[in-house]
Amino acid sequence: MATKGKYIYEYPHPAVTADCVVFGYDGKELKVLLIKRGKEPEASATAYVGEWALPGGFLEVEKDKTIAHTAARELKEETGLRLTVKDFKEVGTFSDIHRDPRERVITIAHYALVKLAQVEASTDADRADWFSWNDIPHLAFDHDKILRVAFSRLKRDIHFEPVGFDLLPEVFTLPQLQNLYESILEVKFDRRNFANKMKHYAILTEVESPTPRRGTRTPVLYRFYKENYDRLKGSGFQLEF
């Protein structure tokens, strides 16, 4: 095992990984998908065994078309979740010289938004789990920092794009939508103003309520009206919160 290396370079090269911050929303709280670190078949040594971490892994130099492909591939391998390259948004590069004890590793962090109800079942529960944003365990490497930056990035993006709808089920209530925005932006809105704004934007369509029940008045169900949103955006319009 002393000289099992087969890849030779004239100058030192770093290892490159892609890490994924996958956000979900259960109607009440923002959640993040984490994995429990075990043995890594492809790394020469293993670090942080047994700790929680962001899903992610090494760029396959000869195979991954872009680093986003690495993110998608690794997420599927580690959690079972299948997302497309387009679902990932780049968060940034984390390149601190000692961020990995084994060798120089720089990572490109990405985030993705998923409809929790539709993917919870398809995640590999042996290795992966969803954690509430306010109850995140200690993470391996600098993944706490990555998580914070990813969240601030989401917070910024939601001002300009209707990314919130990627987190909600196809059909949702106004209070759910408002609560989601409040969770991400860490503010409180007035119900009436929020409803007025949404009505004014005209990017929601009412859905025939299949009379669901709870211990309270039945809320109206809506669907995101993407065609209208695209038209508005086309005519130089900006969603603001």
Next chain:
Amino acid sequence: MATKGKYIYEYPHPAVTADCVVFGYDGKELKVLLIKRGKEPEASATAYVGEWALPGGFLEVEKDKTIAHTAARELKEETGLRLTVKDFKEVGTFSDIHRDPRERVITIAHYALVKLAQVEASTDADRADWFSWNDIPHLAFDHDKILRVAFSRLKRDIHFEPVGFDLLPEVFTLPQLQNLYESILEVKFDRRNFANKMKHYAILTEVESPTPRRGTRTPVLYRFYKENYDRLKGSGFQLEF
């Protein structure tokens, strides 16, 4: 020369570079600093010799504390310009599998803003030159794409931070400031509204005019009032354009 490599890995590693988009402003137009590619002492092969490109170069795995340090170091080596790590903002990762014909190279693009008058003299004119934004030559690799993304990133950032002042000399006129914003945002503002807004923000202080002349009325000189800006920002305030 067949087996001069000394760095051995069990799995293939990509090369990693940092590229720099350095913006300047001459009072009239936005400019970008480019270098003419020559022989590269550190690369096993050389590509795009003689073409213009963004300054940048390889991460030194054992030396560069972060990728931003690579950017700062390479910029100095290639253009003579000394900037600090804090002057660089990350633009994004460009990782297309064939973006470099020699080997797999992923690059982390950065941008920086400089006060042109103060740095023009200290740039190494043999290898580097400033180009107007509207007159950029064809660039090596995917540097055209990087340039476009960096610009759109600047355009976004200027909405939230007073980055414009990093491009202007310490003392400037209101029309200069307005023209800069117009160049970056690619819009036109009404002079009076622009002045009103600036007066309202109260982030400029008038400077005793040392009576400079041109073929016209002498404009009032201003200085960026950073203390006031920081106070405003502290109390949850946002610069808008």
Next chain:
DNA sequence: TCAAAAGTGTTCTCCCTACACCCATGG
């Protein structure tokens, strides 16, 4: 009938926009 959550409309204020005339300087 009570508690819990959802729906709804109006007023006020502030900021953004549109807009035109006079002033200083150099040639």
Next chain:
DNA sequence: CCATGGGTGTAGGGAGAACACTTTTGA
């Protein structure tokens, strides 16, 4: 005195913020 570019104020409209009561439903 003319051309060029710089400085200045106000009125109107639209969007965001503040604000309270009624409705539905299950317990």
